[in-house]
Amino acid sequence: MARPKESAAKSVVILGGGIGGIAAANRLRRRLGSQHRITIINRYPEFSFAASYLWVMSGQRKPSQITRPLAGLQRRGIELVIGSIDEIDPINRKVTVQGTEITGDHLIVSLGADYSTASIPGLDQAGMTFATLKGAEALGSSIAGFDRGKLVILTAAPLYRCPAAPYEAALLIDAMLRRKGVRGQVDIELHAAEPAPLALAGSNVSDAVKEILRQHSIDYYPSHQVASAETGRISFTDGETEKFDLLGYMPPIKPPSALSTSALAGSTGWIDVDPNSLLTQFPGVYAIGDNTNIPLKIAKPLPRAGVFAHSQALVVADNIASTIKGNSPTATFDGHGGCFLESDFHRASYASGNFYADPSPKVKTKPPSRRSHLAKVVFEYNVMRRWL
Ligand SMILES: Cc1cc2nc3c(=O)[nH]c(=O)nc-3n(C[C@H](O)[C@H](O)[C@H](O)COP(=O)(O)OP(=O)(O)OC[C@H]3O[C@@H](n4cnc5c(N)ncnc54)[C@H](O)[C@@H]3O)c2cc1C
Known part of the structure; x- marks a missing residue:
């Protein structure tokens, strides 16, 4: 032929x-x-x-x-x-x-x-986002100087980039505060617009992530949609309000x-x-x-x-x-596809599977390990050294 x-x-x-x-x-x-x-x-x-x-x-x-x-x-x-x-x-x-x-x-x-932070009135003034490089750097500096009070992590809409990122943010902040020796003086709350962590991946994965949050004493409030924010205070669509001393958020997307x-x-x-x-x-x-x-x-x-x-x-x-x-x-x-979730400075869990499966995605999660953390480091290395 x-x-x-x-x-x-x-x-x-x-x-x-x-x-x-x-x-x-x-x-x-x-x-x-x-x-x-x-x-x-x-x-x-x-x-x-x-x-x-x-x-x-x-x-x-x-x-x-x-x-x-x-x-x-x-x-x-x-x-x-x-x-x-x-x-x-x-x-x-x-x-x-x-x-x-x-x-x-x-x-x-x-x-x-694109990010649509402006769709939540007051959000960009009230907090800092870890979804941009500048925002992540600024939030890191604020956390470095933070040693007492309430720190809130917020997902501002159910649809955002990388379902694991806000959960990872809360866990890494927990690790930062522990390393500084001030974790006992800081309450961390995660208010999420979505009904469960990584909900698309199924209840096994959501339950595993909730358990990790619990082990790290991070209070989790799912299905809690923010309506607006101002300095030190968030208002939710259910009429509740929450005070905070430091706010990090994942913006909605469009x-x-x-x-x-x-x-x-x-x-x-x-x-x-x-x-x-x-x-x-x-x-x-x-x-x-x-x-x-x-x-x-x-x-x-x-x-x-x-x-x-x-x-x-x-x-x-x-x-x-x-x-x-x-x-x-x-x-x-x-x-x-699979997704890493860093649970501290040295360990990550890994959820992977078939998102096209019928009738629902079939995803399994591996508990936090050094191996998964290193796998993410290797992925980063390949992107930074081999792609550009
Ligand atoms: C904090 C955070 C953590 C994340 N962690 C993970 C993770 O651990 N694992 C994972 O799989 N994903 C993660 N993600 C998600 C991941 O970054 C995105 O899903 C991925 O970047 C999508 O790739 P993309 O090519 O579709 O878009 P992008 O990587 O966003 O690229 C789009 C490009 O288009 C350019 N562009 C847009 N509009 C225009 C225009 N009009 N003219 C010219 N250029 C334009 C932009 O400047 C940009 O460079 C994370 C995201 C965030 C924010």
């Missing part, structure tokens, strides 16, 4: 230089010859690894250790455009970046999610602004994709990571997590490379 013939030079344009975008670009570069162009467009010239923000908060990392210039991609033959994407025309596979039009034979949309005028946005404002191929309704246009809406069998969306953005990136890159080489695209994203 004759080998399929590789097509003439093609271009792949990747929207967003976060976890999904960078993983896709690297994989494509390895799969495709240098005649094919791979371009990544990102608003900012630097990448920072969000999964390590909480290590910045806890003093285990400096911001410079988890930040890299995207320009490093150019050494690998990946073209880089720094600028804000204002419009996406999926029919013509064309994007407009500050007035300049860029067209690709294939588009991969990986623009993440679809990235570049989607607001694009036909790519589905009825939810996020991008609808085929759950296995990540292809949108537009030929040659794929979407991966946080900006997608992938309903699970339990009618909730696949969690926003870097581990999924990464796996999806590899599937999409492999299928685009196959198509360009004249082969059938056969790679499939099967819904498997």
Whole structure:
């Protein structure tokens, strides 16, 4: 049988230089010859690894250790455009970046999610978020100077990036205060908008996380939706109020602004994709990571997590490379993924499984161990040293 013939030079344009975008670009570069162009467009010239923000908060990392210039991609033959994407025309596979039009034979949309902190009046003034690098650093400094009172961790909406992160934040703060010898003088409360920790993963996982919180004397208040906040006080939608001395929060998210005028946005404002191929309704246009809406069998969306953005990136890159080489695209994203939950400075639990399982995700959790903590360190190492 004759080998399929590789097509003439093609271009792949990747929207967003976060976890999904960078993983896709690297994989494509390895799969495709240098005649094919791979371009990544990102608003900012630097990448920072969000999964390590909480290590910045806890003093285990400096911001410079988890930040890299995207320009490093150019050494690998990946073209880089720094600028804000204002419009996406999926029919013509064309994007407009500050007035300049860029067209690709294939588009991969990986623009993440925008924060909508302003949807909770007073929240940004009342507390600090650990969901940005600057916020995590600032909260860490405040905790370093905090030795008495009530510290509240809040999830400001049920939908946010990384379901484990607020729980991890509470546990790492507990570890920071213990190390300082002031834990006995600080009450830690976690008020969550969602009904249970990592609820999508099932009650086994939720119960395991609740037990870890209990062992660390962190008081947990689920289904407690914040309505507004002011200095020292939070008001909840059930009419209750809570005083605090220090507030750290996970902000709500909304679809990235570049989607607001694009036909790519589905009825939810996020991008609808085929759950296995990540292809949108537009030929040659794929979407991966946080900006997608992938309903699970339990009618909730696949969690926003870097581990999924990464796996999806590899599937999409492999299928685009196959198509360009004249082969059938056969790679499939099967819904498997895992999530680390750091429980102190040296140990993490690990919940992993199949989120596409029917009738509900099948996820198992491993109790806190040094091994899982080291696995997260290795993941971080690979991203920071091998991707950029
Ligand atoms: C505190 C915290 C801890 C986390 N921990 C973990 C963890 O342990 N494990 C895990 O799996 N996940 C974790 N996550 C989630 C993970 O970071 C995200 O799910 C992941 O980054 C999603 O990848 P992405 O490529 O979809 O989006 P992103 O990584 O957010 O990348 C999107 C990129 O698009 C760019 N962009 C957006 N709009 C435009 C525009 N208009 N023009 C140009 N560029 C634009 C952005 O600047 C950004 O660089 C964590 C998140 C947070 C906040």
